[in-house]
Amino acid sequence: MSRIALVHDYFVELGGAERVVEAIHDSFPRAPLYTTVALPKYVPGRLRAADIRTSILQHLPAMDRRFRHYFMLYPFAVENFDLSSYDLIFSSSSGYAKGVRKRRNAIHVCYCYTPMRWVWRYDDYVAREGFGKGIRGLLPLFLWGLRK
DSSP states (O other), rough: OOOEEESOOOOOSSSHHHHHHHHHHHHSTOOOOOSSBBBBGGGGGGGSSEEEEEOOOOOSSTTTHHGGGGGGGGGHHHHHHHHHTOOOOOEESSSEEEEEOTEEETTEEEEESSOOGGTTSSSHHHHHHHHOHHHHHHHHHHHHHTOO
């Protein structure tokens, strides 16, 4: 029998993507669900009993209020999930989870939502979130990798 893992960007708000993950998990209820961050109030009801495995980002200060400020760390967190024992990986992503690393003969299926619009319109994002000039200067270098 194939070993299956599910991966989702993060649970930091409750919307359509979280409901899709809930439905995917209904099809694979024993599959662990890897995510960068899972704020309890944003984990859909049926997923609360699931095997949710979060990254080290879960423990960063003020994650519940400032999760957007850690955006540069999400790709690294996803790339560091150890999914080497899984044959099939389903990811649910608008940006980060699609970047999971898998072993050579494993299959990765990504349910990719509308790509992150802020990656192309980052000036609005930076202004809204109140990032300083340092982040503003580094952002174009970081975003290059996310645009693919």
